[in-house]
Each structure stands twice: as structure tokens, then as C-alpha cells.
Amino acid sequence: MIDTMTQYEPIIGLEIHAELMTNSKMFCSCQVVDSVQAEPNTAVCPVCLGMPGMLPVINRRAVEYAMRVALALNCAVQQHNIFARKNYFYPDLPKAYQLTQYELPIGLRGWLDIELEDGSTKRIRVRRVHMEEDTGKLTHLDRTAVAAEEGTLVDYNRSGVPLLEIVSEPDIHSGEEARAYAMKIRQILRYLGVNAGDLEKGVFRVEPNISIRPIGTTAFGKRTELKNLNSFKSLADGTAFEIARQTEVLNSGGQVVQETRGWHDTKRITFSQRSKEEAEDYRYFPEPDLPPLAISDAWIAAVKAALPELPDAKVQRYQADYGLSAYDARVLTEEKAVAEWFETAVSLSPSSPDPKTIANWIINNLFSLMNEHKQSIDAIRVTPAGLAELLELVERRAINNNTAKEVLAAMFTSGQSAPAIVQAQGLAQVSDEGAITAVIERTLDAHPDNVAAYLGGKERLIGFFVGQVMREMRGKADPAVVNRLLAAALAARK
Ligand SMILES: [Zn+2]
Known part of the structure; x- marks a missing residue:
């Protein structure tokens, strides 16, 4: 069966969203709080709630953190930066648009070397690194929940938290490579002190887009994007599952549908969530309330000089x-x-x-x-x-x-x-030769048969004698001294 089927090559690109560990939010002075522990909607203001007339201000520290990441990932830092409005309508986004960098991101064309399980390394290209703001958090209550209520709760504490999106080129070809790449990115972000790296809390989120194509062809297949991956294992397993699923779809004569799929962590399967928006659906346009962000040579040099090893x-x-x-x-x-x-x-x-x-x-x-x-x-x-x-x-x-x-x-x-x-505890090592010799002699006297066997050529019995002496001395004897004196004592009995 298998050898009559087409062999496919998986093509995988990763989008990583990392919240930046600044004190305040991306465009207002609200504090960045723990999204799990803080009381909902306590770190909010008119700006991050999207009130009419509000004006955003860029967080300088967030820009510096983004530069650290861009430089650490070998990207060219763009000196002319524009924020754009990404328009979409969803309750986690009170402004009905997200401020993000679209055409002019802060970092372009970087790379990262990952280590594979066989010990080899592989270079993955980084397409872009851009700054944006996080959205609020929705909690869907269903009728099986303990609470009598049904509906959706909204917490805007996370709304406006500085977020970095790191987009790879589709250079990844397996779930294992995807995991190695994401883990390396997280490691670097933690070294840079810009992200806590906690997948469970959602401060570091990985979304692979996955397609397959017949080996030897160059056109990309239809791709699916995976969400809800809350561990590196889920990333590796979900990606592998999706490769296998798409292979089965194509081999049975079907078509892969371009869509967003969720990962079911207990069933270990992916499932369809929604069909994927195309870029034009977002009607990007430059944010009129923010001037272009100019980054000087001196600033780049200063950030570069301060990068940790x-x-x-x-x-x-x-x-x-x-x-x-x-x-x-x-x-x-x-x-x-x-x-x-x-x-x-x-x-x-x-x-x-x-x-x-x-x-x-x-x-x-x-x-x-x-x-x-x-x-x-x-x-x-x-x-x-x-x-x-x-x-x-x-x-x-x-x-x-x-x-x-x-x-x-x-x-x-x-x-x-x-x-x-x-x-x-009286653990000091005993090196006193008199004390050790006394124990050795007692031990040899107690085991005449073994002594005879040793002298008859069974030299590996030396281990037995060493063990007996060490036990007698509660493990505290100097092993080098024991070995030397024991050899001499045995030789003397020849
Ligand atoms: Zn705010």
C-alpha cells in the first residue's frame, strides 16, 4: 500500500507571540499584571479600553525589548517604523482594531540555529519581528460549568500588553524541528529578560502553519494554522498529527481546507475552528494617532552593546x-x-x-x-x-x-x-594508615578462602576486599590509601 502512495514533504512556518515583561502597557501607563492572578479589569484605562478620543503613546521600553530580540535573532533593525490598525470585530478587542506593525516591522530577515536530536544543527530563517498589542481575554462559560451562568466573560487586563510577533520562514519540516525552534526562541527571550516563557499562562504562544506538498514539487499546498498549543510537547505532537492528517486527506483524493484548527490536549487531535481570514480582510492602514517611530543608529548601538551573552x-x-x-x-x-x-x-x-x-x-x-x-x-x-x-x-x-x-x-x-x-556527622575521611591497616588485617583474617583464591589468581576479588574494608570503616576511608595498603597486605600473605 504505502509505496504506491505519493511521498509528501511537510512545510512549516511558526508564528510566536511573546508578551514583553515591561512595567506598563504598550500604548498607555496601565500596569502589566499577571493575567491569571490579578482581579479581572483592574489594570485598565480609557486607552486600553478603546474609549472614544483616547490617544496612544508608544512605550519606549517595549521598543527597546523588541530591538533586543530583533538583534539577538540576527535581524536587521528597521529605523523607520509604522504602526497600523488591523481591523477586526471581536469582543476581546474593545477598539475593534489592533495596533500592530504591518508593512514596516522593527526586525527583518534574521536567522536562528537550532540543534536537532541527532546532534546536528539547522539554520531557520526569521522573516520578521514586529511589535503589537495583546488583546483582552475571553472566558467562555458553557452550560456544563458549575456556575449557573452561561455566556462569555471579558477581562481587559491583558488588552494593550506589549506583544512581539516573531514569524519564521517556512524552513521547518517536522514537529520535532518546530519544537526545537520554539524552545530556542523561548530560551533566547528568557536570556534577554524580555519574556517569562510560560506557555500555560499564555505569555508565550506558538502557532505553526502547516502544509504538505509532493516531494520534488515547489508550489505550496493549502495550509492550516494550529492554535491552543499550551506546551512544547503539544506543539510537536499537534504538528505531527496535522502532517499525518493532511497526508491522509490527499491520499484519499480529498483537498486540504485552509483553516484554523485547534489542538485537543486530552484527545491529542486537531479539529476545525474557523476558516482562515486573508490579509485583506483586516483592512490595514497606518495608525493616524501615532507618528512614525524613528530609531537612531546610536540607540541600536546602545541596545546591541548591552545584549547579554x-x-x-x-x-x-x-x-x-x-x-x-x-x-x-x-x-x-x-x-x-x-x-x-x-x-x-x-x-x-x-x-x-x-x-x-x-x-x-x-x-x-x-x-x-x-x-x-x-x-x-x-x-x-x-x-x-x-x-x-x-x-x-x-x-x-x-x-x-x-x-x-x-x-x-x-x-x-x-x-x-x-x-x-x-x-x-563525623564524616571526615580516615587516611590514618595504622587504622586502615588494622581493619585490612582483620578483614583478610576473616576471609581466608577468598585470600587463597585471590593469591591463586582470582584478582578481581580485590573489589570484594575493598568493599569489606570500606563498609567496616563506614565509607569514610580514603579509597586510594585502602587500595595501596590492601595490595601490600595481600602480597605479604603470598
Ligand atoms: Zn490602559
């Missing part, structure tokens, strides 16, 4: 300066707060332990404690200085590696320092 640059530097693997460097730079924690620990340990050891302790031990206790790096009680102090104890052989893991766990829950825990 971005993830890709950090990954390169960690490999070059610290000798980390690409994988470890990616893991440590995934979140800016983790990267900063790591760099602080490194800076507090000028010579030893080396950065590679610190990286291993974070990735192998600290992360599992964070997972176990469901705590982010900002919330944990272990400090970079605390880890450096712990590793210095290992380095000085005051404690061994296994004890250090226990100490770290105790630091994590108690917030105490490593030396305090070692002292209080």
Missing part, C-alpha cells in the same frame, strides 16, 4: 575555556540562571576543582536533588560558594567522593555548610 556563545565558550563537552555545555546553558550559578562556582574555585568537575557535580548530583525536591536553581539553599567549599574538601581528601554526595544531599535539605555537616 547568548546561549550559543556560552556553549562555545564553555567548550573552549572549560573543556566541557558540547552536550554538557548545552545542559548548563539551557537556563540562564543555571549558567550563572555554574559560572559563579567556577569563579570561586580559581585553580581547583576544575570547571569540568564542577559541571559534573551540577549535572549528575545537583540536578537530581533539584528534580527530587522539585526546586529550581533560584530556590535551592546550596550556593555556588557552598558547592566550591564541598569540592575543595574532596580535593584535599578530607572526605571521599561518596561521602561528598551524602554531604551535598544534607546541604540541600539543611542549608548547612559542608564543613559543618562533615564535623557534626
Whole structure:
């Protein structure tokens, strides 16, 4: 069956909407509040409620944030910016138009490298980055709701919140690539400090448009746009579902309908929502109440100079300066707060332990404690200085590696320092050769058969003896000393 069917190539472009974390809204001085926690309609004024006669004023900080994003995504920053009215009639939009950038967006023609699961990288072009305002939030009550009411509730707290739209070129060819691209954009926005990245709260929204075409052809197929994707997994799964659905439609002789489709998160399917508007339906025209926004060379240069080190640059530097693997460097730079924690620990340990050891302790031990206790790096009680102090104890052989893991766990829950825990629990490593020798001799006396077998050539029994000695000494013996003295003691019994 399969090999007689046409093979299709998925063509995917992503639209990402990101709310900017400014103090005030895009065109008025209302505070930007948490859309979930704040009382509805408490952060509103005549401007963001669309009252007659209101006049918008552009938020300078929002423009600066948009420039940060445009520059970080390698876009050319446009110095002549125009806001336009996008007209449509819907209750979440009290003005009956949205202020947005249409013909002259702030950023054009950028790109972003994404990492794929096989370790390769792929460049995705960014078509444009433009500024606009968010709409209000509608809550539809249906008759099955606990409330007796039926209808729609409107909250205009979100109306007028600065919003950035980032539009990719259709360079993405699978759900996995879509996920990698969206996650990278979110990571960069968080590094830039302009967006919280919370998909659940809707401050970061991803909408893929998806079409397929027979491999070897160049014309685009009819595309569908996916909405309601509240996680990166839903983005990957929804996109994959849509590719499979369209393939089935075409293979059974049907036509793909250009439309907006929703993602059903529990059924894991897409469903038709509405037919897609064409651009001309919006009757865009320049906003007459706002002058063109001119951005000077000096302003662009200042924003560029203040950009933080971005993830890709950090990954390169960690490999070059610290000798980390690409994988470890990616893991440590995934979140800016983790990267900063790591760099602080490194800076507090000028010579030893080396950065590679610190990286291993974070990735192998600290992360599992964070997972176990469901705590982010900002919330944990272990400090970079605390880890450096712990590793210095290992380095000085005051404690061994296994004890250090226990100490770290105790630091994590108690917030105490490593030396305090070692002292209080009597965990200091025993390097005293007399004490260790005594235990070794007792152990060998207790296992004459194993000693005979070892001396007869079963050399892997050394592990058994080491284990017995370590257990006897409650794990505190210096393993290097144990190994050396044990070899000598066994040789003496030949
Ligand atoms: Zn307002």
C-alpha cells in the first residue's frame, strides 16, 4: 500500500507571540499584571479600553525589548517604523482594531540555529519581528460549568500588553524541528529578560502553519494554522498529527481546507475552528494617532552593546575555556540562571576543582536533588560558594567522593555548610594508615578462602576486599590509601 502512495514533504512556518515583561502597557501607563492572578479589569484605562478620543503613546521600553530580540535573532533593525490598525470585530478587542506593525516591522530577515536530536544543527530563517498589542481575554462559560451562568466573560487586563510577533520562514519540516525552534526562541527571550516563557499562562504562544506538498514539487499546498498549543510537547505532537492528517486527506483524493484548527490536549487531535481570514480582510492602514517611530543608529548601538551573552556563545565558550563537552555545555546553558550559578562556582574555585568537575557535580548530583525536591536553581539553599567549599574538601581528601554526595544531599535539605555537616556527622575521611591497616588485617583474617583464591589468581576479588574494608570503616576511608595498603597486605600473605 504505502509505496504506491505519493511521498509528501511537510512545510512549516511558526508564528510566536511573546508578551514583553515591561512595567506598563504598550500604548498607555496601565500596569502589566499577571493575567491569571490579578482581579479581572483592574489594570485598565480609557486607552486600553478603546474609549472614544483616547490617544496612544508608544512605550519606549517595549521598543527597546523588541530591538533586543530583533538583534539577538540576527535581524536587521528597521529605523523607520509604522504602526497600523488591523481591523477586526471581536469582543476581546474593545477598539475593534489592533495596533500592530504591518508593512514596516522593527526586525527583518534574521536567522536562528537550532540543534536537532541527532546532534546536528539547522539554520531557520526569521522573516520578521514586529511589535503589537495583546488583546483582552475571553472566558467562555458553557452550560456544563458549575456556575449557573452561561455566556462569555471579558477581562481587559491583558488588552494593550506589549506583544512581539516573531514569524519564521517556512524552513521547518517536522514537529520535532518546530519544537526545537520554539524552545530556542523561548530560551533566547528568557536570556534577554524580555519574556517569562510560560506557555500555560499564555505569555508565550506558538502557532505553526502547516502544509504538505509532493516531494520534488515547489508550489505550496493549502495550509492550516494550529492554535491552543499550551506546551512544547503539544506543539510537536499537534504538528505531527496535522502532517499525518493532511497526508491522509490527499491520499484519499480529498483537498486540504485552509483553516484554523485547534489542538485537543486530552484527545491529542486537531479539529476545525474557523476558516482562515486573508490579509485583506483586516483592512490595514497606518495608525493616524501615532507618528512614525524613528530609531537612531546610536540607540541600536546602545541596545546591541548591552545584549547579554547568548546561549550559543556560552556553549562555545564553555567548550573552549572549560573543556566541557558540547552536550554538557548545552545542559548548563539551557537556563540562564543555571549558567550563572555554574559560572559563579567556577569563579570561586580559581585553580581547583576544575570547571569540568564542577559541571559534573551540577549535572549528575545537583540536578537530581533539584528534580527530587522539585526546586529550581533560584530556590535551592546550596550556593555556588557552598558547592566550591564541598569540592575543595574532596580535593584535599578530607572526605571521599561518596561521602561528598551524602554531604551535598544534607546541604540541600539543611542549608548547612559542608564543613559543618562533615564535623557534626563525623564524616571526615580516615587516611590514618595504622587504622586502615588494622581493619585490612582483620578483614583478610576473616576471609581466608577468598585470600587463597585471590593469591591463586582470582584478582578481581580485590573489589570484594575493598568493599569489606570500606563498609567496616563506614565509607569514610580514603579509597586510594585502602587500595595501596590492601595490595601490600595481600602480597605479604603470598
Ligand atoms: Zn490602559
